[in-house]
Amino acid sequence: MITILIGSIVLCLLFAPFAHAEDLPVFDKLWNYDKPDETEKAFREILPQAEASGNLAYLLQLKTQIARTLGLQREFSQAHDLLDEVEKALTTDLSGDRAGDRAGDLSVAWIRYFLERGRLLNSSGNPEASRSFFLQAWELGRRTGNDFYTVDAAHMMAIVSPSEHQMTWNKKALEIAEASEDKRARGWLGSLYNNMGWTYNDLGEYEKALVLFEKAWEFRKDQADAGGARIAKWCVAHALRKMGRIDRALEMQRELEEEILAEGADPDGFVYEEIAECLYETGRPEEAAPYYRKAYQLLKEIHWVAQGEPERLERLKQRGG
Incomplete structure (x- = not known):
């Protein structure tokens, strides 16, 4: 049927x-x-x-x-x-001239099929199975000169690959995006700087992470991407805290808190969490407690946090009192 x-x-x-x-x-x-x-x-x-x-x-x-x-x-x-x-x-x-005319070039449809099948597998908890689809998207994208989707495939390969291969894929994506004449492909740069920064962050190489987070921040500002710039600024402040530059990190997170309030945007649990961490690490647990509570109330409603990081939520709950 x-x-x-x-x-x-x-x-x-x-x-x-x-x-x-x-x-x-x-x-x-x-x-x-x-x-x-x-x-x-x-x-x-x-x-x-x-x-x-x-x-x-x-x-x-x-x-x-x-x-x-x-x-x-x-x-x-x-x-x-x-x-x-x-x-x-x-x-x-689809054989025959008429079919060929009607079908058009299906290469992009194939690439996007591979990408979305891979994303589904990864999101449903099977990153190993997703890799073959992202790799097929990468190979077809390279072969057909579709830089935008090729970068997408490489960045997804970085996400689902073992840690020792993540930076290699990020660099492949960055190389194509920086050299591309396709404006959409170059639009990946902010995300790539961010992803590479987090790879270094997870390795404990916070100075390298900071450099990339700052590049992402500048890129988002140049693109007049207010939401993206706010996230990138948060990442810069996070790296500064990890490097021990807590006063500057707290100052930046406070600025973000004020910007969000002034714009009438939804409160950000991640900003509250970082403010709490800065205060706690500078010996002000009582001042940090209400921020931990606000962070907990917001972040527990985010599915990937609730499902993937229960220890993080429990820590926020405990420190919030």
């Missing part, structure tokens, strides 16, 4: 009026990674238009991103089912 259904979809695409991608909505601009449920809704609203367009490459790429929204909502089974559908459509033999 599934094979018949997919075959019917493909036939409909072959004989539907064809729409070029530039005539269709740029769905990647609809992404809000903080609200995947809203993004899923936005993507599904344009799905009928994509299905009627006859543009298979566009349709399949859109479906990979719907799968990504499902993964971010931890609807892993639904996401994998949708990617199964994408895979079957990609591997269906």
